[in-house]
Amino acid sequence: MSQIIAIDIGGTQLRAARFAMDGQTALQTRRTSTQGDGQTPFERLCDLITNILPADQPVAGIAVAAPGPLDPYNGIIFSTPNIAGWENFPISAKLNERFDVPVWLGNDANLAALGEWKFGAARGHKHVLYLTISTGIGGGVIIDDRLLAGTRGLAGELGHVQIMQGGPLCGCGQRGHLEALASGTAIANFVREQLAGGEKSSLSRRAQISARDVSEAAQQGDALAIHALSRAGEHLGQAIAGFLHTFNPSIVVLGGGVTQSGDLLLAPMRRTLEASVMDKSFLKNLQIVPAALGDDAGLMGALALAHTMLED
């Protein structure tokens, strides 16, 4: 029976997994660093795929999760912050030349949403809001059992809605976006600014401060760190209220490293969310749950994409 190759492209690691057509457990997994050994990232990707191809089975297709912005319909990565040379990179056509099987491409956050819907925390739900909160904030939305993609496949950039006019600078160059107020980067930036303004904290002795440092300090009772997480949670709750009004999902799935801070982030999020909906009917039977796929979200999302494409 045919097999499926799933790929997750990151700035530091390339991951691959091989699945049976009807399987959800990888038959084999491999990973390698994205950069190194005098090879281009694309050469390293091709080697990784070659090494995981089945010995004696046909391949139904290769599904690739990659950081956006990208064009999933034409298989083109517009740019990838951490991979030099991948500007307007036609990855699907290039992989197709090398392996002569169908290649499907998707934005990693969108595919993580698809993965959570098909294999993870949102199984059985038809309307899913997914947010991943780490260095940045990515999103994915399932509407009536289908992934929201938009006319050019750019939809679901939920980290980039403005929630504070004139707010902090976002990684995208705009101001006051959700990502600029509630991502790991935003949390660390806020703490650094407060320290520079004279706030006292156990973090003031550190040369560098990450969101993980803030989370650990908050768990030790540091008031500034607790405030930083609480503030991020409130912004998140406000934004999610708007997403509920927009999409009316039955489940909200929250992934990404920053959500590991738990109730220090999520209790203020829930409190603000509940106070911010225009009508309680948006909360009726609503589930808010952690993502289930963890680091495998990209690979499982790519597998879900392959299933979706093969079903059509």
Add this chain to the structure above:
Amino acid sequence: MSQIIAIDIGGTQLRAARFAMDGQTALQTRRTSTQGDGQTPFERLCDLITNILPADQPVAGIAVAAPGPLDPYNGIIFSTPNIAGWENFPISAKLNERFDVPVWLGNDANLAALGEWKFGAARGHKHVLYLTISTGIGGGVIIDDRLLAGTRGLAGELGHVQIMQGGPLCGCGQRGHLEALASGTAIANFVREQLAGGEKSSLSRRAQISARDVSEAAQQGDALAIHALSRAGEHLGQAIAGFLHTFNPSIVVLGGGVTQSGDLLLAPMRRTLEASVMDKSFLKNLQIVPAALGDDAGLMGALALAHTMLED
């Protein structure tokens, strides 16, 4: 051949139109006031329908556009600001009892989007963002040729995303929503506040000020009125940028009386929108156009709903 009855329920008027199964031009239209003559609004609605039923043809169904919030799946109007007694009103079941034909219900702004997609300004587009800007701000979204409805049919409340923390009070009770900053009500409120604060304007002699008054004064060159429309346009542009990131539509359709102000509102909207997208690819081939259906948006939207239901 069967015919379709389309109904548009408003706080002041009830409208009905009768269509051939494959027709887009009404065979007959009727209207009546929502209140009056010692009858309940529901009795008046039933009389209106009775008077427009075809003499010698079967009826395929009755499609109803009504102000939300409502449950389109179960045909229940949760509440209607201007019609007393319609709390949790099972309008579809009640009409079905009286007329013994299928009854379909939809939120009027959502159905206006569906109407513009099927019969109006957005024909041929698969991904449509529709906003109607009048007393309030309503929205509707077409994704991949399907109306966004959500798990309980409450989706598309695009007037109720927060764009200014701690901003003006919204009709829904929350603060800083798009509706509280860019609707006709918001524009008139802003002018009244500025006048109360001592601003000079040709409008200062008026006892009451409507958005239409502001629009007329702006067209006469009144600086405060021009500022009020420009400010609303900027908020609208900022919000639409977020909606582009969220939905990545190929067309934005703007309806509602406030858009009659034209470039006084729309030029600042476009300028802010273009400056606020995270990437120019969201603007590529994007059309921004006025709604085509005008006052018939509700009726034509109801007709589009009937077509959609009969095709399924």
